[in-house]
Amino acid sequence: MKKEKILKQIDRLKSIAIAEGIDLSSEINKLRAMLELESDDFQKEKQMKEVWEIVQNSRKIERPKPQDFIKNFIEDFIELKGDRRFGNDNAVIGGIGYFDKYPVTVVGIQKGHTLNENIEYNFGSPHPEGYRKALRLSFQAEKFTRPILFFVDTPGAYPGIDSEERGMAEAIAENLYYLSDLKTPIISVITGEGGSGGALALGVSDILIMMQNAILSVISPEGCASILFKDSSKAAEASVSLKLTSFDLLNLGIVDKVIDEGPGLEVNPEIGYKNLSEQILTSLQYFTSLSSRELVEHRNQKIRKIGYYKDTTGYLKKGISNTRNFIYDLFKL
Amino acid sequence: MDKLPDSIKKLFVSKDNSDKTLPDNLFVECPGCQEIVYRPKLEQNLGVCPLCSYHFRISVDEWINFITDANSFLPLFEEIVSVDPLNFPGYREKLESLYKKGLNEAIRTGYARLDGIKILMGIMDSEFIMGSMGSVVGERVARLFEQGMNENLPVIIISRSGGARMQEGVVSLFQMAKTSAAAKKFSDSCNLFISILTDPTTGGVSASFSFLGDIIIAEPNALIGFAGQRVIEQTIKQKLPEGFQRAEFLEKKGFVDFVCDRRKLRETLVKILEIHRYRR
Numbered sequence: 001m002k003k004e005k006i007l008k009q010i011d012r013l014k015s016i017a018i019a020e021g022i023d024l025s026s027e028i029n030k031l032r033a034m035l036e037l038e039s040d041d042f043q044k045e046k047q048m049k050e051v052w053e054i055v056q057n058s059r060k061i062e063r064p065k066p067q068d069f070i071k072n073f074i075e076d077f078i079e080l081k082g083d084r085r086f087g088n089d090n091a092v093i094g095g096i097g098y099f100d101k102y103p104v105t106v107v108g109i110q111k112g113h114t115l116n117e118n119i120e121y122n123f124g125s126p127h128p129e130g131y132r133k134a135l136r137l138s139f140q141a142e143k144f145t146r147p148i149l150f151f152v153d154t155p156g157a158y159p160g161i162d163s164e165e166r167g168m169a170e171a172i173a174e175n176l177y178y179l180s181d182l183k184t185p186i187i188s189v190i191t192g193e194g195g196s197g198g199a200l201a202l203g204v205s206d207i208l209i210m211m212q213n214a215i216l217s218v219i220s221p222e223g224c225a226s227i228l229f230k231d232s233s234k235a236a237e238a239s240v241s242l243k244l245t246s247f248d249l250l251n252l253g254i255v256d257k258v259i260d261e262g263p264g265l266e267v268n269p270e271i272g273y274k275n276l277s278e279q280i281l282t283s284l285q286y287f288t289s290l291s292s293r294e295l296v297e298h299r300n301q302k303i304r305k306i307g308y309y310k311d312t313t314g315y316l317k318k319g320i321s322n323t324r325n326f327i328y329d330l331f332k333l
Numbered sequence: 334m335d336k337l338p339d340s341i342k343k344l345f346v347s348k349d350n351s352d353k354t355l356p357d358n359l360f361v362e363c364p365g366c367q368e369i370v371y372r373p374k375l376e377q378n379l380g381v382c383p384l385c386s387y388h389f390r391i392s393v394d395e396w397i398n399f400i401t402d403a404n405s406f407l408p409l410f411e412e413i414v415s416v417d418p419l420n421f422p423g424y425r426e427k428l429e430s431l432y433k434k435g436l437n438e439a440i441r442t443g444y445a446r447l448d449g450i451k452i453l454m455g456i457m458d459s460e461f462i463m464g465s466m467g468s469v470v471g472e473r474v475a476r477l478f479e480q481g482m483n484e485n486l487p488v489i490i491i492s493r494s495g496g497a498r499m500q501e502g503v504v505s506l507f508q509m510a511k512t513s514a515a516a517k518k519f520s521d522s523c524n525l526f527i528s529i530l531t532d533p534t535t536g537g538v539s540a541s542f543s544f545l546g547d548i549i550i551a552e553p554n555a556l557i558g559f560a561g562q563r564v565i566e567q568t569i570k571q572k573l574p575e576g577f578q579r580a581e582f583l584e585k586k587g588f589v590d591f592v593c594d595r596r597k598l599r600e601t602l603v604k605i606l607e608i609h610r611y612r613r
C-alpha cells in the first residue's frame with residue numbers, strides 16, 4: 001500500500017520535472033530511499049514469517065519423532081533401559097540393532113504424537129537419568145566399537161526440582177566431556193526441535209546432521225523474546241535473530257549436513273527418510289574406516305574451532321598498551 | 334535511617350539493592366544480617382560480613398587481590414575480543430559500552446601464584462553480560478586448559494555466570510562442548526583442575542567446565558544449578574523450597590566436594606595444590 005503511494009509520488013514528480021523543466025532529482029532520490037526502506041521491511045517481514053513457520057513445523061505433533069526414525073532405520077532393535085544409578089527416563093529411548101549391515105547403538109529423545117504419549121515421554125524433556133542412560137549406552141558402544149546414532153528432538157532438559165536435585169548440570173557436562181573423547185563413531189541428527197543444552201548433550205559428534213526444517217537454538221524463541229523484548233509474543237522476531245534454522249547453522253559452520261525433506265517430514269516423511277538414510281550410510285562407511293585416534297582427533301578439531309572472535313595480537317604488538325582504549329578503537333574501525 | 338540528612342544517607346546502601354556486588358559506599362547494609370558494616374572492615378574481611386559471614390559478590394580485581402600473591406597475576410589471552418557473529422540486535426552496542434567501561438570480557442585469564450605456587454587462573458566477571466559464555470569465554474577457557482597441559486600447571490577457575498550468551502546463539506551453545514572437550518584433554522594430562530562455584534553459577538557454564546573440576550568448591554549460599562529459578566517455577570507452577578539450588582543444597586545432594594568460607598579459601602587451595610605435588 002505505502003509502497004504504491006511512493007511509486008505514484010515519484011512518477012508525479014518526474015512528470016512535473018519534465019513539464020516544468022526543473023530539477024527535482026534530490027526529492028526523487030529521497031522518495032527512492034524511502035521505497036528501499038519499505039521493501040527492506042517487507043523482506044524482513046517475509047523472512048520472519050518463513051523462519052517462524054519452520055519453528056512451528058519443527059514442533060508439529062505429526063512430524064516423525066526420534067522413535068519413528070529408530071523404527072524406520074534400525075533392524076532387530078532391542079531397547080536397553082535405565083542409567084544403573086537412579087532409574088529409567090522415558091523421555092530417552094536407547095538400544096542396539098542394525099543400521100544396514102552395521103551393528104549400532106542408538107539413542108533418541110522421545111516425543112509424543114498424542115497428549116498421552118507426551119505425558120509418558122515428559123514432552124521430550126529428559127531428566128538427568130536420561131542423559132546418564134545415553135552416556136552409559138555410549139560407553140557400551142565404545143567397548144564393542146559400535147557406532148552411535150543420536151536422534152534429537154527436545155524442547156530442552158527438564159527444568160524441575162527433581163532434575164536439579166539429581167544434578168542436571170553435572171549430567172550434561174559429563175556427556176559433553178566423555179563424548180568428546182569417545183573412541184567410536186558418533187553420528188548425531190537433529191530431527192525436530194533442538195533445545196539448548198538438552199540437545200547439545202547428544203550433539204557432540206563426528207558429523208552433526210540437521211533435517212532441513214529442524215531448529216537448533218541456545219534458547220527458545222519465546223524465552224529469548226521475553227528476556228530481550230520483555231514480550232514472549234515477539235518470538236517470531238527473536239527466532240530470526242537467533243539464527244536457528246538448518247541453513248543458518250550450516251553457514252555458521254556448526255552443522256555439517258542439511259537433509260532435504262522434500263515436501264516436509266510432517267507432510268510425507270519418505271523423501272526425508274531416504275535422504276537421511278543415505279547420508280548416515282555414507283557417514284558410517286567413512287567414520288568406521290578411521291582409526292580411533294584419527295576419529296577422536298577429527299572430532300576434537302571440529303569442536304575446537306567453533307567460535308567467532310577477533311585475535312588482536314597484531315595490534316598489541318604495535319605497542320598499544322592501553323587495552324581499554326584500543327579495544328574501543330577496534331570497534332570504530 | 335529515614336531521619337538522616339541526604340548527604341549522610343548517600344554513604345549507605347539500602348538493602349533492596351538487587352545487585353549484590355560489594356558497593357562503593359563507605360557504609361554498607363548487609364543483606365544477611367541488616368547491620369551496617371564499615372566498608373574498609375568488609376574489605377579486610379575479603380568481602381565477607383564480619384557479623385554474619387554473608388558473602389558479598391566481589392569484582393575480578395578484588396578476587397585477584399584477595400586470593401593470589403601480590404602482583405603475581407599476569408594476564409593471558411586478553412587480545413581475544415568479541416565480535417557479533419549473528420548480527421544480533423543491540424549486541425554490538427552492548428559490547429562497545431562494556432569495553433568503554435574498561436571491562437575485558439566475562440572471564441579474565443592468566444598466570445598467578447598462590448603462596449608461591451604457579452597456577453593458571455580464570456575469574457569470571459558477572460558485570461559483563463551476566464558473565465555469559467560466548468566465543469571469547471569459550472576460547473579463553475580452552476586456551477587456559479591447553480596452556481596448563483603444555484606447562485603442567487594446575488588450573489583454577491572461579492565461575493559465576495548466567496549461562497550461554499544468547500546474543501551469539503548456537504555458537505555460544507557450542508562453547509560448552511569446546512570447554513568440556515578441553516577439560517577432558519587437560520584431565521588426561523593428569524593435571525589438576527579446581528572449580529570454584531560462586532554466586533551465581535547456572536546454565537551453560539554450570540553444564541560444562543564448571544562441573545568438570547577434579548575438585549569442586551562452592552561459596553556459602555551461592556546459587557548453583559542448571560535451570561533458572563523463574564523458569565522452574567513457571568514450569569512446575571509451585572514455589573521453590575527454601576535453600577533450593579544453594580551451595581549447601583548441592584553439597585547435601587553430592588554435587589560439590591565442599592562449601593568453603595572465602596576467608597579459608599586461599600589456605601585450602603594451597604593445601605590441595607601441595608597434596609597434588611605442585612611445588613613453589
Ligand SMILES: [Zn+2]
Binds near residue numbers: 366367382383387
Ligand atoms: Zn551480615
